[in-house]
Amino acid sequence: MSFAPQSVEIDRQTMEVDIACAGFGPATGGFLTTLTQAWSRNPADPVFESRVAPGMPLQVLCYERADDLAAGVSGVVTRAEGIRASFPALDPAQIPMAAAVKQERVLYLLDPIGASRRSRTLRIADFLLGLGKERWVKDHAFELPWAPAFLHKRGGLILSIGQFNQWVGAQLMAGGFVQIWPGTPVSAPIFAGVANAQYRGVAGLRLADQGVDKLGAPADGFMPGMDVRAELTVVGDGPVGSVGQRLDERFGLPAGHARREWALGMKFVIELPEDTTLEPGTVWHTFGFPEPEIFGFLYVHPDRFVSVGIFVPSWLGDPTRTAYRYLQHFIQHPALWRHLQGGVLRSWGAKSLEESGKHGEPFLTGDGYARIGEGSGSTNMLTGSGVDEAWTTGVQLGEAVLEILRAGLPFSQENLSRTYEKRRRASSVERGARQARNARNGFHRGFMRGLIGMGLAGLTSGRLPLRTHISPAPRQIRAVRPHSKAGLALRDAAALALDSGRPLHDALMSARGWPEIPFDGRLLVTHQDALLMGGKVQAMPGYADHVIFLDRRRCISCEEKTCIGMCSGQAITLGPDGAPAFEREKCVHCGACLWNCPHSPDGERSNIEFQAGAGGLHSGEN
């Protein structure tokens, strides 16, 4: 029995444009900036005359799902080499919440609680570190003497992606050459030619229907999504974007490629106490706590704001992945808490990261389309960076498009490959992706092996990685490590959950020894309060549910229901029939449910479909 939305066959309005873009993030920002800067040097250049509306400038449109360009979710540190190349005179002070990187630290966090899932090897290592406590360990943290070269971000920028997107968008819109439309989800690509997986062709974008019910059937004020037909479709809608997913479903991935590694990045934006000693531009990379596999970060913005967060990976090997609870324990680690205590939570957010890198790279081009950014496999998991790589792929496509326009050629797969792919293959993005290709494989066989593998890959520029088989994401969920403390303490947790009415995953953590969170209403607040207080989640009425449980029988029989525990917005809860229930109004569009389903209908994909949807997190302080 399937509850997928109904397919509505209906006459749709159609619009012809030259270039249509799906998603506005750093990649599309780089693409549109490159075009706009070239156009602004000579607007009368016939190269910029529209092919679909002769006599007019090129018609370049970009559709973004989020209700505001500032609603992007991520505090990042980036080397910003590509961004600075686009803006040579860039002054970080122009961008709210931006700061130049001044100092970096790498901290190994010991477990002051004793609840984390540490292997025997790691416990021995922790014990040995503890022997030299006075000299090496402060606040239960061991600071590496230096930041490894592959990790450093010297000369880079700390950014709020929300503010950066808005800054880029404002400049683009002020130029008048391109139009960026927020609050406009794109449901799917319009495929060109015959329904044939062997032919990769795209003819534009279909916008999401409005005025429909939860299942997508026409309701009050029905307005079919418009077909935006384009000579070139630029796909930059990120790792869980609807257009990219539909392309992968139709065309598959290149031989040997698969998207099996993911992480959920979740963070707080905190206003630091007035007497803080943390300086803007400070960057911390952490590992070891709250679980060894969960990496963390702390980035200090101007005006006493700090982004603090964690990455919960698909290879955590545990269905209990309650990221929000883990994040609360993370900020209470003594090394961080000494700076954060007394602060105020300003905002909160979460986002899926596609961490397969080169392994997950899709077909980058086809007739009439090209893919850029994170969804194109540009994220470098060795250096832990993706924003500048995404921006750079956008710039590369922009340069390629200019070359094709100047030559008067069509946007065919051949021409896009010859221009865009060629640039990308010869660039630092590709070199970095190759070096990082197997850098994290070791983590699939344990934390220590992962660290060693990452170190080897980093020190040898990827020439000496640890190779291992990587299971599909659904199978990674069940790989509970034998050293997990007292198993899952499932019975105790179930009793606790029943008694207190709290989610089972949350109770599981308590049953495993994690202390209760001492809520203070300012910095340590409940998950529900964070949804209201920090991030503010909204969803325009009239759109269909974008999270679909494909086979509810699988959901009902699922023991783990990790989709519920991992849901960043508590938008997925246990329904009365035993299957997960989805509330669109609470979804922050992090996409974690997509890869946190252990029951795959085909061994690779999950039982959850993540489609185009409106709304999400509304916060500029992200």
Next chain:
Amino acid sequence: MNPLQIVVCAGIVPDPLQTLEPTTGPNGPGLKNEMVLPAVLDPWAACALYEAAALAAKHPGSKLWLVALGPKAKLQQVMMTVAQKVVFELIPVDGPIGGFPDAHSTAAALASAIESIAGLDRAALLLFGGWESASRGAGVTLQLIGERLGIADQFFGVDQIELRPDGSFEVLERVEGGKHQVSVCAGAPAVLGWATGNLAEPRNNPQVGMANMRTIMPALQRAKTAALDANSLSYVSVSLPKQQRTTRVEKNMSADEIAAELVEWIGKDN
């Protein structure tokens, strides 16, 4: 009936559901991180805009202008959403954001902007706006604009207008007790400060957006700066309405018990 001439005054405000914190800076009170906070069209005025657009659509040949005062960059950002909903011509005035500038100065700037609209027949003008604001609403700005434009017929808390063939119209204004007062006006010019009206927020329509953008971006580039008098007002103190949130899971309480507890909780807030 003749085509309508409708001007909607609509400010932009920091998204009211964000974390808002008053601060006092060198230029007086404001909100912490105000330029970082997402802005939205003032919700009350947005209702006025949607009602105006619906009226204009029923009367072919009508013109609809949106007069908005705010920082140009923020106006541009907000217009990317608003412009997809209804067709209008933007008259932007570059000025400060927030609700703290003096209402008299703001009214003077907006009235001046309206007077400068080419082709506007002021004798036929219906001046729309919100009767309240999601920022620090002075509650008088729209009246002051009307007075400066010499419009004597003013209605506030409007939920409905019904135009008659002879140019007169009937207005429903909110009054005490959840009732409406019915008034009949001989015709334009008139000021209508809208409550929520009866219309749902229009869907985003890409074609409407593209049509609007052809005039919005040039208008933003030409926007004049409003010289508001920064010294005409001084604030003794500024605070947000008390906000309190308590979350708890209850599985065994009846709806009546929950309602009773809510009533008691609300009562404590007096």
